[in-house]
Amino acid sequence: MNRTGTPRHVIFGSGAVGTALAEALVRDGESVRVVNRSGRADVPDGVEVVAGDAADPAFTTAVADGAAVVYQALNPAYHRWTQEFPALQDGVLAAAQAAGARLVSMDNVYTYGAPAGRPFTEASPDAATTRKGRLRGEMARRLLAAHRAGRVEVAIGRASDYFGPRGGKQSNLGDLVFPALLAGRTATVLGDPDQPHTYTFVPDIGEALALLGRHPDAAGRVWHLPNDPHTRTTRELVDLAHRATGRPGAARLRRMPTFALYAMGAVNRTVRELIEMRYEFEEPFVVDSTLVRERLGAVATPVEEALERTVAAYRAAS
Numbered sequence: 221m222n223r224t225g226t227p228r229h230v231i232f233g234s235g236a237v238g239t240a241l242a243e244a245l246v247r248d249g250e251s252v253r254v255v256n257r258s259g260r261a262d263v264p265d266g267v268e269v270v271a272g273d274a275a276d277p278a279f280t281t282a283v284a285d286g287a288a289v290v291y292q293a294l295n296p297a298y299h300r301w302t303q304e305f306p307a308l309q310d311g312v313l314a315a316a317q318a319a320g321a322r323l324v325s326m327d328n329v330y331t332y333g334a335p336a337g338r339p340f341t342e343a344s345p346d347a348a349t350t351r352k353g354r355l356r357g358e359m360a361r362r363l364l365a366a367h368r369a370g371r372v373e374v375a376i377g378r379a380s381d382y383f384g385p386r387g388g389k390q391s392n393l394g395d396l397v398f399p400a401l402l403a404g405r406t407a408t409v410l411g412d413p414d415q416p417h418t419y420t421f422v423p424d425i426g427e428a429l430a431l432l433g434r435h436p437d438a439a440g441r442v443w444h445l446p447n448d449p450h451t452r453t454t455r456e457l458v459d460l461a462h463r464a465t466g467r468p469g470a471a472r473l474r475r476m477p478t479f480a481l482y483a484m485g486a487v488n489r490t491v492r493e494l495i496e497m498r499y500e501f502e503e504p505f506v507v508d509s510t511l512v513r514e515r516l517g518a519v520a521t522p523v524e525e526a527l528e529r530t531v532a533a534y535r536a537a538s
Contacts, residue, residue, distance in 0.1 A: 397461065461531055
């Protein structure tokens with residue numbers, strides 16, 4: 221691959237976040253390449269899709285040669301994070317460093333641990349007690365160390381639990397909620413639905429990561445990606461989604477019993493990995509995104525509109 225033939229933006233990962241990011245960049249008129257294992261992805265017209273292993277620095281360096289911005293939007297199988305995620309990030313880091321590109325990395329808020337009654341801000345300490353939380357904290361620290369050493373420009377975007385088009389199985393506001401609401405059945409959620417909980421709309425994640433790639437003041441730190449400033453309970457959000465389906469009355473909602481989670485985890489590795497994260501849904505879980513709104517101008521889609529768009533996407537896919 222030659223330098224003149226490489227798009228300005230190279231995205232590693234084609235899941236919900238990588239696809240939303242590609243869509244945001246195309247709307248901005250940018251040239252985009254998406255890299256995944258299969259070489260196939262549901263991306264906008266004009267986006268090139270390349271197959272390869274992001275853990276191979278020789279491959280990543282070649283596929284991103286000449287890029288201006290490189291994005292880490294990878295998400296290995298939930299039960300394979302410890303084994304796969306560090307090498308995948310290292311491969312993307314090597315690519316950005318070799319190209320002299322800015323690296324924008326998608327992250328989550330696991331590294332903070334339990335909120336203990338306090339909203340999370342970018343200044344919250346790393347206090348994770350879970351395996352996945354400690355892993356994400358270490359991965360972020362390695363990226364920021366590379367930035368401080370002058371090896372590469374880095375900006376990290378952290379989102380809370382996400383929802384939206386292609387939200388899927390790992391979202392608490394995903395496949396256990398929207399198909400049930402559309403069919404008039406009872407929706408199921410993890411944890412206490414009456415606790416305030418911050419959720420981030422997937423298209424807002426894509427727009428914000430694109431912003432981190434171009435804003436002159438974005439590099440060198442962690443940013444919480446934009447959320448609704450008014451944190452609602454999971455039940456309130458499900459009720460709003462139910463109204464968006466056009467069905468009368470209130471939504472029927474149940475919480476998944478803890479024993480059921482353990483029983484499912486015995487045969488489902490993804491569910492098994494969710495068990496250590498269940499603390500997120502048992503107390504108020506608020507992620508403050510004031511900084512990105514005030515410093516960079518990123519704002520969240522109004523939650524009613526976001527839920528309407530999510531319902532429409534699930535309806536179209538059914």
